Amino acid sequence: MSYFDNIRTFIRVYELGNMSAAARDQRISAAVASSRIAQLEEHLKVRLFQRTTRQLHPTEQGQIFYGGACKIVEAVEQAEADVESVTLTPRGSLLVAAPLGIGRRLIAPLIPKFKEEYPLIDIRLRLSDRELDITGEGLDIAFFLGLPKDSTLKVRKIADCPRVLCAAPNYVAQKGWPKATKELVDGTHDCLNLRYPGAPEFQWPLQTPDGTQKFAVKGPFESDDGDVLTNWALEGHGIVLKPFFEVREHLKSGALVPVLEDNAPVSVQLGCLYSHRRHQDPKTRLFIDFLAKPMARAVQS
Known part of the structure; x- marks a missing residue:
């Protein structure tokens, strides 16, 4: 399998443009990754990459070989x-x-149960609220809330996820109950916003008598971690827009209270993305099928 491993490593180096990143992706050392590329170049009698101190650039021969290498891996x-x-x-x-x-x-709570049922399948879970490059990062499956942008990938809808605007009682006591959506825009109220590199401007889609409208809300707090926003809301720092399932217990206990209920945020799609090729993989289908029903129940109950 060494030649095949060399090809796999070449593909990830080509896609990521960095030996160390490809090595991490393959769960090998940078030295092993470099050795595999060297062996491949020696076998082919060509240079596949032009090396600089920071990045690798494929040669013309490397670009040609990449297409064939992908076909080999896909066939296997x-x-x-x-x-x-x-x-x-x-x-x-x-x-x-x-x-x-x-x-x-x-x-995460479902993965050990999946492993018990399918002991020969290992799951590598990566969690982040930033936008992901599914192909570039070598992901098999990416779950999402919202509308996916990449039309080349397959989308499986799991459920519509209700959302809520909420704040802590001490915030409401200090700032008052918001009475209109314009108060989220004009600075009357502080909004807690999810922001990550490349994120769009803050736009909260809320229901109005004229249909759904997007509001460019304002606030002094932002984070790329949704749980940080929840904690800030619990501490009384502002209003947060959250999937209902994430704050269900806080609403039940009274630690958070819903606000602007006549202008509730629209539900958002919970689903997953995967490539057409991955859909042929039995373990991909098994994993998605295993998670879909309990996830749908959890967000809709």
Whole structure:
């Protein structure tokens, strides 16, 4: 399998443009990754990359080889998937990504149960509220809340996820109850916003008598971690827009209270993304099917 491993490593170096990043992705050392590329170049008698101190750039030969290398890996993965479908013993690893709230509350608790049922499948879970490059980061499955942008990927909708505007009672006692959506825009009230590199401007889609409208809300607090926003809301620092399931217990206990209920935020789609090729992999389908129903129940109950 060494030549095949060399090809796999070459593909990730090509896609990531960095030997160390590719090594981390492959769970090997940078020295091993470099050695695999060197072996491949020696076998092919060509240079596949032009090396600089910070980045690798594929040569013309490297660009040509990449297309064929991808076909080789896809063919082998498809053959393995076909065998797994027949033998009913799926194996291997899945690299799964999800937003922090979904990952911590809905996905992580289900993974040990999935592992018990399918002991030959390993799950590598990556949690982040930032936008992910599914292809570039080598992900098998990426769960999301919202509308996915990449139309080249397959989308599976799991459920519509209700959301709520809420704040702590001590915030309401200090600032008063918000009476109109314009108070979220003109600075009358402080809004707690999710922000990460490349995120769009703050736009909260709220229901109005004229239909759904987006409001460019304002506030002095922002974070790329949704749970940080929840904690700030609990401490009385502002109004937060959250998926209902993430703050259900806080609403039940009274630690948070709903506000502007006549202008509730629209529900958001909970779903997952994966490539067309990954859909042929039995373990991908098994994992999504295993999680879909309990996740849907959790966000809608």
